[in-house]
Amino acid sequence: MTIKRTKAVVLPLYNDNLIRALLGLKIEEREIPELKPDEVLIKLGASPCNPSDIAFLRGGYNIVKPVPVVPGFEAMGEVVETGTEAQHLLNKKVSCFSQEDSDGTWAEYFRAKAKDCIVLKDGINNDQAACLSINPLTAVGMFELVEKAGNVPFVLNAAGGQVPVFMRVLAAEKGIEVINIVRKEEQVEQLRNAGQKMVLNSTAEDFSDQLAQACNTLNPLFAFDAVASEISGQMLNSLPEEGTLVIYGGLSGQSVSGIDTMGVIFKRKKVIGFNLNEWIAEMDENTFKEQTNHVQDLFIEEKFKTQIQGSYKLEDVVTGIRAYIKSMSAGKILLKGDL
Ligand SMILES: NC(=O)c1ccc[n+]([C@@H]2O[C@H](COP(=O)([O-])OP(=O)(O)OC[C@H]3O[C@@H](n4cnc5c(N)ncnc54)[C@H](OP(=O)(O)O)[C@@H]3O)[C@@H](O)[C@H]2O)c1
Known part of the structure; x- marks a missing residue:
């Protein structure tokens, strides 16, 4: 692996008080563990903050990972390195939704399982692709x-x-x-x-x-x-x-x-x-592909469009999330990479 470290948003401790949890967030250099055969390394394009991320920061979500940890469950980006079984994804633009027990997507580079990556069709823009799954x-x-x-x-x-x-x-x-x-x-x-x-x-x-x-x-x-x-x-x-x-x-x-x-x-x-x-887990690979193709088409035809109220650098994560919780109906906020 040539990329071994990444800039990331790090949550040192869960805190039921969201403001305290936000104030605890840090921007740090994180080591990237060696990729497993079925994993890819993705360069961040954009990653949203959803209500599940808010619940996660508070320690009140279904998934509690060991801290310190990088939050973020959903993102789009470009695959820059792959494990031996995931080479078909190299250089592909993908959207992914992952709740694995490891660092999440609020980082310049993040790991994901190949099975959790949706290869993007032409015609779907990066910001919309970042919110393709959840x-x-x-x-x-x-x-x-x-x-x-x-x-x-x-x-x-x-x-x-x-x-x-x-x-x-x-x-x-x-x-x-x-x-x-x-x-x-x-x-x-x-x-x-x-x-x-x-x-x-x-x-x-x-x-x-x-x-x-x-x-x-x-x-x-x-x-x-x-x-x-x-x-x-x-x-x-x-x-x-x-x-x-x-x-x-x-x-x-x-x-x-x-x-x-x-x-x-x-x-x-x-x-x-x-x-x-659970709904995804009940599907076989082909059905999942059909469903995600269908959703991508809905975005390309502009029938589906995620409302986005603002984009922020990783360093400005707290400002971004504060804007989101002030008015969730105004749309998602995105944390943006350099793609
Ligand atoms: N079960 C699953 O698999 C699954 C998957 C996806 C999403 N979800 C859940 O679905 C929910 C909605 O997600 P979303 O992404 O659609 O949300 P969103 O786009 O971020 O918007 C949240 C909406 O809920 C309103 N709201 C927030 N707190 C509220 C409260 N206490 N009482 C009444 N309305 C409230 C907000 O209104 P204001 O503008 O007034 O704040 C806003 O309109 C979240 O709980 C999320 O975790 C679950």
């Missing part, structure tokens, strides 16, 4: 439930976020109506201006009634929940018989609550989770 594939994966149920209407909370943006595109292609829930009046306006007919503000006094009324009108069979709190109960309780609450995020940091017991017993309502890692 949110787009989650939307596609969750939308399969909607399709299997016969293209039924559904409810989305945190509807100003990126996963809901992609879910709405997929719904529009099939002519499916959506009930959107946001927490700020400006987001209500934005979604209405973008053509959404049903947009509710969860802070309204009569929100529960509005939601029940909207569900009576549309009969949605699914509610996709990125927040998890008493709103989860409100969503499930408003669904008709056989309705399913799909929990895929815990943005509130609270427990799911307020579920009507009788609805679960007598109306066969269900609560399930969605986990992107």
